Every structure is written in structure tokens, then in C-alpha cells.
Amino acid sequence: EADIYQTPRYLVIGTGKKITLECSQTMGHDKMYWYQQDPGMELHLIHYSYGVNSTEKGDLSSESTVSRIRTEHFPLTLESARPSHTSQYLCASSEWGLKETQYFGPGTRLLVL
């Protein structure tokens, strides 16, 4: 399994705050992904990246932004958190090519009050 890390694991924050969710992987994977998942529901792709300086929007509209300055790092930022952003955020990475097996981090559970 790939080594992929997310911090923080849990975050409770007030409305209007700026937050950054961190995701790092040590496998040298080119592709990285952010998903949003409400409890008991399906995962929705919100952002992905093919590599450094590449970012793409996923299927679910999101007010978050991402950056990919280094291969191993793919942070997600919310400029002004709202209660509607309360969810679990999952980061994943994969090689890019014929065998794109995704490996997931442990997730960040975000609660916006």
C-alpha cells in the first residue's frame, strides 16, 4: 500500500475561517485527488491533479481550491468555511498510466460551526 497522509484528522472550526487540509504521499505518484464524502454516502471527486502545476476540477462543484507545487503535496484550501462544508475530505494518489490504482489517506473530518 502507498503511504499517504492527511492532516488534521479532525477539525472543528468557526464560520468564516480560512482552512487548509494537508495531503502528502511518499510514493512519487503523479496523480492526486480530493474527494468529499458525507456520512454513509458516496464519494464525490472535487479536485484532481496530473502532476506538478496541474489542477483540474472534479464532478462536484466546490468552493475549495487546490495547488500542486510539489509532487508529494496536494493541499486543499477553503477561504471562508461555512457549515455546508461540514463533511469528510479524502485524499488519494495513484500512478498515471495504464494501472491507476488509487490509494487513500485516512481522511479529514471537518465540522464547521
Place this chain on the structure above:
Amino acid sequence: GIQVEQSPPDLILQEGANSTLRCNFSDSVNNLQWFHQNPWGQLINLFYIPSGTKQNGRLSATTVATERYSLLYISSSQTTDSGVYFCAVLTNAGKSTFGDGTTLTVKP
């Protein structure tokens, strides 16, 4: 976009029983993965299976790409198998799409 449907949505089994989970997808895909999400929310990669059959212990999976479906078999289920099982597909566009999941509960 591509549609991914999983069935059944919920499944309750007695320990030791076998089960089959199904994933249908509406278009051709580059790859397909099965995941198990444990009660702590961690997604565990079970199979990478764009086509053919694979086995790993009590679990096996079969994907028939030409007919756009995949099956996950769980034999001799254990309580630790409980959780949500997702299939996810990757299309030519490079995006991945997850199904709604099957919630499995294995009772002792």
C-alpha cells in the same frame, strides 16, 4: 458523465454466509477498483480489476468489461467484513467516479 450503480444498497448476513455485490457502469472504462471503507472511514483498496478475475483470500472479483459490470464475492463472511463496499471506475477523461456503495453488516 458515466453512471456507476451498485447493488444491493444494503446487505445483512450471518457470519459464515457468502455474498455477491454488483457494480454496473454505463460506459467503457480504463480501470475499476473495489474498496472497503471500514467503520473509521478508511478506504482500503481490495482489487484493481479492469477485466478478468482476481482472488485474494476469501474475496474475489470479476469484471466483464464488454458487459459493463463487475462482481465482488465474499465467502465465509466475518464480522470484520462489515462496512461499506465501493466500486470506482476511471474513464478516458481521467476522472474517477464512485458508486453509491453497498453497506454490509455481518452478524455474529
